[in-house]
Amino acid sequence: MRVCGVELKGNDAIISIIQLKDGLYDVPKVRTAKFTLVDAINTEPLKKFQFDFLQLMKDYKVDTVVIKQRDLKGKYAGNPLSFKIEGALQLMTELNVMVISSTYIKEGLSKAQVKPDAREVGLKLFQEPALLTAFGYLEQQAS
Template identity: 35%
Template sequence: MKVCGVELKGNEAILVLLQGQEACFELLDHVTRKITLKDSDCAAEVSLFRKAVDDFMANNRVEKILIKKRAKKGKFAGGPDTFKMEALIQIISGPEVVLVSPQALATMEKKRSISFPAPLLKYQQTAFLAGVWGLVHI
């Protein structure tokens, strides 16, 4: 199974591709590590973001998308652009989209003592965890 872990931060969707099964998976190398929503108030830019995500998922034959959930209110609430990006990703036709809580990711990381692969960049670690969660729990 091929999955894409996603973390939404600011105006960027951070992406990590993984393939395999629960105990045996590999990090897939891909050129696009982030997709940026340049201006969330401009309909043309929002459409470009959606098309870029749609093309990325289709070109990489992604079967499931795992997005790290953001809080809707409180100190760690996600920004408005992240919710717009989440909605745009959720309506992409094709792959199933699953939202994963930060608590679920932290629990899995502790239980499985996950180590991050060398080619993974620091800012991709949360997206990587979301992808691993998808391979382990779905």
Template identity: 30%
Template structure:
């Protein structure tokens, strides 16, 4: 079995926060990447949307990512994601690799059952992306 390299993504407004983990749930490493966030500037301009997609694709290719795991967002209610965040999600789903959207309650349930130390993550703001990547690692 080859080693999994997972890119966990948290979408927040017009940007994505990224964490890369490699290995399995029982034995994984944090990959310290130069890029930790990618922003979609003025989403109404086609060239900006294309540039965002190209930047993300280049990052995923340079890191040789096996799977992109996106933390899901609510579609309605008080904590519903904004329109731009769903546009970003759609862009990510067109990437040339496997993409999964992970429900936040599934991540919470796993972490409650199997707590994990993610203190090696470089920036605190990357925690939710790291949890999403961890969820997606094989056992």
């Protein structure tokens, strides 16, 4: 199973792809670490964002996309633009997209023998929350 973890920050969708095959995890090299929605008002940039994201998922044969849930209100509330990006991702019928809570991710990570480190698997440090989102999901599915 190949999963793409997504962390939404501002107008960026930061991604990390991880695969679980025969009980082993693999983090493939991916041509991009994040997608940016450059224009939050007009339709065409949003369609391009969706197209580019979907194309990457097809190219890397991703089965599931998991988005790390953000708070709706309060000090740590998500940026309004990030919710627009989340909606755009969820509306792509070609993908299995779900939003998962931090609690769900933490439960999955607690079941793991070793927690992955972004730098050790060849990712940038800013991709670590996306990596842990995908890894936590896979650990929950494995149990």
